[in-house]
Amino acid sequence: MKRKAANLPPGSLVEALLDGRWRPCLLARRQGKDFQTLHLAPLDPPGELLPVDPETKLNPLPGQLHLEPTPATGQEPGPPIPTGGAFSAPDGQWLKTEEDYKGQRSLACVNLATGTIARRRDRQPEITPLTLTPPTRRWTWRRR
Incomplete structure (x- = not known):
């Protein structure tokens, strides 16, 4: 519906x-x-x-998306995170995105749990790159 x-x-x-x-x-x-x-x-x-x-x-x-990110192989913790990449930071798990904001292309990060948009969370020194499995393969659903 x-x-x-x-x-x-x-x-x-x-x-x-x-x-x-x-x-x-x-x-x-x-x-x-x-x-x-x-x-x-x-x-x-x-x-x-x-x-x-x-x-x-x-x-x-239906249900709730259960993300199962795994640490990316061969990457050191810390920046840079590519656009479309996911990462873990002390304040949550984030997806790095690109948007048109005030007439310019800009980077923004979306919190995977809350949907909150924040600027440049990927510049924190204590981040860990993550690999998200594409939704067509291993994303799992849990019923609420």
Whole structure:
């Protein structure tokens, strides 16, 4: 059953029609001083952050996405993390994305648990790169 984006909590896993095909996405929220904006972070493939109208109808996916990231092989802890890459930091697990923000291409990070958007979390010295298994293979679903 489709629901309006504004009625879904940030961090929800949804399915959205993007470029003519249904793609799994993470619903993300940017909290400004006097405003909130909603965005979709597609997970197949990851790497972009797209604004979404609060009235847009999205398909909530059943259950809860259980991410099983594994440490990336052959990489040292710390930057750089490529766009679309996931990493673990002291304040959570993040997905590095690219977006059009105020007319420029900008990097943003989306918290995989809460859907919160933050700037440049990938520059912390104590981050560990992670590899996310593409959703078409090993992503597992848990019923709520």
